[in-house]
């Protein structure tokens with residue numbers, strides 16, 4: 401609540417203090433129209449049945465969010481789509497030429513000793529000058545690019561990972577709770593980047609402001625079912641309460 405108020409105050413300000421980020425996002429090779437299709441998918445762990453006979457259909461350039469109470473299986477659904485887990489039943493299909501970029505909450509565990517610029521250039525082949533120019537758009541100015549990844553806050557790590565994903569050859573971004581623990585400036589960078597992204601976005605989030613601002617289709621997990629709403633989060637919420 402406090403953070404929501406802080407954000408509203410900031411947004412009501414006539415001018416933002418930082419320079420608006422301008423990204424010419426490359427979603428180079430587009431994917432086919434069908435991006436992710438789930439047909440009658442069921443998944444559980446032992447006695448815990450998470451969902452039964454779930455269907456999903458995500459098409460190119462849709463902004464799709466998965467919501468639901470804690471423990472309903474949102475991250476599990478993402479892991480199924482990423483093929484990190486297998487379904488108990490049903491079929492999961494990725495469309496043609498889908499190139500996934502995944503932003504999880506546990507990034508860079510293997511890159512702790514690298515600097516920001518080295519971690520970025522490991523993933524995106526650019527000269528140092530080009531890399532520094534891009535990193536400044538993600539709020540890493542001047543000598544901050546030489547800071548070690550191990551010293552970064554959660555918000556800084558997210559910005560670095562986002563910078564990598566935006567300049568890699570992806571056309572489907574999968575984001576697991578991307579706004580968790582972010583400061584206001586990092587939230588704005590994230591929102592700007594996603595607004596400008598040319599590909600498809602699939603995110604798990606609890607952040608209502610973020611959900612309403614960016615997403616047009618909601619999959620809501622409740623009581624082992626997944627309900628689909630072609631509208632924003634508030635619209636979906638009204639219908640979930642009525643049903």
Ligand SMILES: Nc1ncnc2c1ncn2[C@@H]1O[C@H](COP(=O)(O)OP(=O)(O)OP(=O)(O)O)[C@@H](O)[C@H]1O
Nearest residue numbers: 445446448450468469470471472473474475476477
């Ligand atoms: N590999 C696993 N083995 C056994 N149980 C698991 C496994 N992964 C997840 N679970 C259980 O499945 C349930 C759903 O977990 P999941 O992380 O998908 O939920 P979630 O909706 O993403 O939750 P949250 O909103 O709290 O992040 C939880 O009870 C979790 O403990």
